[in-house]
Amino acid sequence: MSVDTPSEPAPQLRREALLPNERSRGLGTVAVVCTMAGVASGLALATTLMAMQVADSMSVRTCPYRVVTTSEVQPILVITGDLSDWGDRDDYEWLKARLDQFPVPARLCIGNHDRRATFLSVFPDYDGPGGFAHGVHDTAAGRCLFLDTVQPETHAGHFCDVRQQWLEARLSEHPGPFLMFMHHNPMPTHIEPVDRIRLLDDAVFRNIVGRHRDSIRHIFFGHCHLPLAGSVAGVPASSLRGTNHASYPTFAEKELLSASDLPEAYGVVFLGEDYVTVHMVEFGYAGPIRIEGSPDYKAWDRETMAR
Numbered sequence: 001m002s003v004d005t006p007s008e009p010a011p012q013l014r015r016e017a018l019l020p021n022e023r024s025r026g027l028g029t030v031a032v033v034c035t036m037a038g039v040a041s042g043l044a045l046a047t048t049l050m051a052m053q054v055a056d057s058m059s060v061r062t063c064p065y066r067v068v069t070t071s072e073v074q075p076i077l078v079i080t081g082d083l084s085d086w087g088d089r090d091d092y093e094w095l096k097a098r099l100d101q102f103p104v105p106a107r108l109c110i111g112n113h114d115r116r117a118t119f120l121s122v123f124p125d126y127d128g129p130g131g132f133a134h135g136v137h138d139t140a141a142g143r144c145l146f147l148d149t150v151q152p153e154t155h156a157g158h159f160c161d162v163r164q165q166w167l168e169a170r171l172s173e174h175p176g177p178f179l180m181f182m183h184h185n186p187m188p189t190h191i192e193p194v195d196r197i198r199l200l201d202d203a204v205f206r207n208i209v210g211r212h213r214d215s216i217r218h219i220f221f222g223h224c225h226l227p228l229a230g231s232v233a234g235v236p237a238s239s240l241r242g243t244n245h246a247s248y249p250t251f252a253e254k255e256l257l258s259a260s261d262l263p264e265a266y267g268v269v270f271l272g273e274d275y276v277t278v279h280m281v282e283f284g285y286a287g288p289i290r291i292e293g294s295p296d297y298k299a300w301d302r303e304t305m306a307r
């Protein structure tokens with residue numbers, strides 16, 4: 001007579017990084033975490049994971065998280081806009097207090113949910129020429145440009161003459177390479193309601209980018225809440241689902257924006273001397289992360305591999 005023995009629970013891997021996700025505060029952020037390391041050691045960079053653990057109540061997950069630390073990289077956190085849901089001063093003060101304690105330097109863009117004047121009253125360092133919240137930040141991987149694409153009283157993005165001149169001047173005064181961060185999508189998604197609130201001056205913007213394409217490594221944007229990759233006037237560009245909520249590509253929908261319960265996500269980007277690797281980390285996924293097996297060729301077999 002055989003006795004069934006209870007099967008051992010499948011071993012699981014621990015999660016390694018976490019970013020803020022506090023829906024109750026209405027944060028609509030789309031975030032990119034960039035690990036900048038344009039140092040000679042591309043190999044070291046590729047094998048290094050980002051150190052990122054947000055303390056205390058910033059976590060809404062109960063999963064075990066592992067802090068991964070590294071000394072080889074020069075990390076920076078970038079939030080590509082919609083820092084607040086309704087542009088409330090309280091939100092910016094809360095964000096500033098959190099970022100002041102954050103273990104990684106942070107740089108911000110504003111989006112259509114933000115109010116520029118209120119944002120600048122809490123983050124006065126971002127007050128740039130023409131009153132726009134542009135920014136410049138040098139890293140080993142390149143000069144980062146943070147663009148202000150916000151126009152009051154509309155969700156669509158704008159890039160007026162003043163902003164065009166600012167960008168043209170920044171791209172002309174320095175040999176690069178550049179990394180560009182912005183909120184609104186600089187190319188159409190071909191989802192009609194989404195594109196109605198895209199960067200409306202996108203053709204002009206692409207024209208500027210095209211003139212400097214050889215010195216721009218990548219363009220990161222938010223706004224769409226969709227994992228997107230493509231190019232802008234020959235420059236690689238990408239976006240991600242966002243830390244607040246997910247959209248869904250409803251190509252037949254002509255009027256209304258979509259939302260879904262797909263997992264929230266942030267990005268982790270590794271920059272080597274001659275490559276850019278962009279991850280979309282779905283931290284909103286609450287399921288298990290199983291051990292699939294060894295990467296060794298001889299270790300794979302039909303009987304033991306988990307799928």
Ligand SMILES: [Fe+2]
Pocket residue numbers: 082111112113183222223224
């Ligand atoms: Fe947005």
